[in-house]
Amino acid sequence: MLTREQVLVKKIKEWTGSSYIGDDCAVLADGKLVSSDTLVEGTHFRLDFTNWRQLGWKSCAVNLSDIAAMAGRPRYLTVALTLPAACPDLEQSLEQFYLGFTQCARAFGAEIVGGDLTVGPHFVVNVTAIGESHESGLLLRSGAQPGDVVVVTGTFGSSAAGLELLLQGDSASSLEGREELLLAHLEPQPRLAEALALVRLVGSRGALMDASDGLADALWQIAEQSQVDIEVELEAIPRSTVMSSFAQASGVNPYQWALYGGEDYELVATISADDWLKAQSLAGESFPFKKIGVVLASPPAPAVGELEGERVRLLASGESSNTFSGVVNLSNCFKHF
Amino acid sequence: MLTREQVLVKKIKEWTGSSYIGDDCAVLADGKLVSSDTLVEGTHFRLDFTNWRQLGWKSCAVNLSDIAAMAGRPRYLTVALTLPAACPDLEQSLEQFYLGFTQCARAFGAEIVGGDLTVGPHFVVNVTAIGESHESGLLLRSGAQPGDVVVVTGTFGSSAAGLELLLQGDSASSLEGREELLLAHLEPQPRLAEALALVRLVGSRGALMDASDGLADALWQIAEQSQVDIEVELEAIPRSTVMSSFAQASGVNPYQWALYGGEDYELVATISADDWLKAQSLAGESFPFKKIGVVLASPPAPAVGELEGERVRLLASGESSNTFSGVVNLSNCFKHF
Numbered sequence: 033m034l035t036r037e038q039v040l041v042k043k044i045k046e047w048t049g050s051s052y053i054g055d056d057c058a059v060l061a062d063g064k065l066v067s068s069d070t071l072v073e074g075t076h077f078r079l080d081f082t083n084w085r086q087l088g089w090k091s092c093a094v095n096l097s098d099i100a101a102m103a104g105r106p107r108y109l110t111v112a113l114t115l116p117a118a119c120p121d122l123e124q125s126l127e128q129f130y131l132g133f134t135q136c137a138r139a140f141g142a143e144i145v146g147g148d149l150t151v152g153p154h155f156v157v158n159v160t161a162i163g164e165s166h167e168s169g170l171l172l173r174s175g176a177q178p179g180d181v182v183v184v185t186g187t188f189g190s191s192a193a194g195l196e197l198l199l200q201g202d203s204a205s206s207l208e209g210r211e212e213l214l215l216a217h218l219e220p221q222p223r224l225a226e227a228l229a230l231v232r233l234v235g236s237r238g239a240l241m242d243a244s245d246g247l248a249d250a251l252w253q254i255a256e257q258s259q260v261d262i263e264v265e266l267e268a269i270p271r272s273t274v275m276s277s278f279a280q281a282s283g284v285n286p287y288q289w290a291l292y293g294g295e296d297y298e299l300v301a302t303i304s305a306d307d308w309l310k311a312q313s314l315a316g317e318s319f320p321f322k323k324i325g326v327v328l329a330s331p332p333a334p335a336v337g338e339l340e341g342e343r344v345r346l347l348a349s350g351e352s353s354n355t356f357s358g359v360v361n362l363s364n365c366f367k368h369f
Numbered sequence: 370m371l372t373r374e375q376v377l378v379k380k381i382k383e384w385t386g387s388s389y390i391g392d393d394c395a396v397l398a399d400g401k402l403v404s405s406d407t408l409v410e411g412t413h414f415r416l417d418f419t420n421w422r423q424l425g426w427k428s429c430a431v432n433l434s435d436i437a438a439m440a441g442r443p444r445y446l447t448v449a450l451t452l453p454a455a456c457p458d459l460e461q462s463l464e465q466f467y468l469g470f471t472q473c474a475r476a477f478g479a480e481i482v483g484g485d486l487t488v489g490p491h492f493v494v495n496v497t498a499i500g501e502s503h504e505s506g507l508l509l510r511s512g513a514q515p516g517d518v519v520v521v522t523g524t525f526g527s528s529a530a531g532l533e534l535l536l537q538g539d540s541a542s543s544l545e546g547r548e549e550l551l552l553a554h555l556e557p558q559p560r561l562a563e564a565l566a567l568v569r570l571v572g573s574r575g576a577l578m579d580a581s582d583g584l585a586d587a588l589w590q591i592a593e594q595s596q597v598d599i600e601v602e603l604e605a606i607p608r609s610t611v612m613s614s615f616a617q618a619s620g621v622n623p624y625q626w627a628l629y630g631g632e633d634y635e636l637v638a639t640i641s642a643d644d645w646l647k648a649q650s651l652a653g654e655s656f657p658f659k660k661i662g663v664v665l666a667s668p669p670a671p672a673v674g675e676l677e678g679e680r681v682r683l684l685a686s687g688e689s690s691n692t693f694s695g696v697v698n699l700s701n702c703f704k705h706f
Contacts, residue, residue, distance in 0.1 A: 037486050043460065047467040048481045058482035060445060060499075064401075066482055068447040068497060072489035108397060110405040112495050123380065130384040144385045145395035145403055148495075149374050152409035158449050158485075158495035160405060162397075 088132030192293025425469030506573030529630025
């Protein structure tokens, strides 16, 4: 089952006749990368959960993550804000917002070049990021090939756990390690250095995207756009100990958050088996990816009525059965749309 | 008196340390032009006044107008939409929106390369336009010099008149020529051909912006950023007959709409007296600008407490006195912010 957003994006490609739509960024004729993302109050953030500096940081980071997802270098950012007319402490709030935004932009070599300010009934942040393709190559969602190894950065599920912490409020205020989960949700780190390490190793031979809509969605998007199948070892998906124990304390299977929680701005890539061998001879620091699965040839012509999710299979190894094994179920995704 | 938006934009330049902010577009290192504009339901449009195709056209046109305001060529557009979850006939509405948007983009040589879809409590359209500087030159707001001639395209006040027609509803439904005013408001034409004719004639020697926030605001922005004074002959400001008669029938001085109404996406430029002479030897078709005033040297150091608007003086010629003569009063501007 495609999500409503995926159905609409397909239609928009038809209506506009645009050949650029469908990856994390559009690739322009001169190799520039362009991406646009919107954060809406109440849908993507709550001002009782985040402060304005963190909101500025995150608004920047999620857009830089789209440049990382093409293995590019971010250069320019525009920031268009829609603000309620009666916003209290507007000037102080905006100063904090731009402080956080500028901190994140500078930390990753980008700068704000323009934007727009306008009044509206709700607070909306729209950011457009412009970057440059790396001279070593460009990595798209569609580049996976049978025999590739599936690799990821970081850990999964921590952002969803951080959001749950905020939703539980005081009742979870004594959790040890809560700061790690809150930061994962409120101040994500775009994986630009990791993307550059990857593209230097593999050039254009592989597939890449970020897991902003969840690991399961990222795996499915790569499999679908590359016309391959993917098998993932559930137990190989990196998770933080704090996330797993807080999930269990909250009555949630940690794999729910790791696979479907979303907003982990980690990278998901497939690289050739040869490149994976080369990567293992490097120190972990210079190739900060972990293997979670493999790419398989897709059987010819899927049976009518086959679920799109069947392209991605989740395997529980050993004797431990796991309710999350089987094909990915995209309707489990936490979707804003 | 600076508007609230102007004050905030100044602060944002400080907070971000960005040297790019302050013109219609940012000019990137490679000469590319970038601009971002937001249209908010209830602030910038009402779905009982516009249809979705017109909204798509206008969302595109106002962004292309920012590229025209730098005498550039538009190339790429991103469209980020925030849509209410319970939007009726969503798919049909979006199809009409993208139809209008794509029509406008193609008519002026640009294409949609990406965007974002998200859910929010109100409908918000954010567009980022990317263009290229013209090989003949780049025209900024800051390029006006004493002795220059102030020239404009098109007519002023028609968009405000069109909005008033919509607000009056049935009571104005029999007005002759109403279609002209409605189109000026709902389907503005970005003045890209006019901007190219200008830059071919003058290169980088002059000043240019669009009058999206009103003619008075555009004149003041050019005067302020160029550190010059401007004198305009009120009677020389091009107005349509239908606009003037509808204004009078509505009890409004037509100069209120022409100077302060806003949303006339016409160009306002200053060019040297020599270039103006050259332009007059061309046929009107190939230089579609009319003279409305002159640029004067600014007296040294304005007196403390002088109003910013005093940089622009409006002269009523002959015996007809006009209540709009005198310095421009920016607080008369119809401002969304």
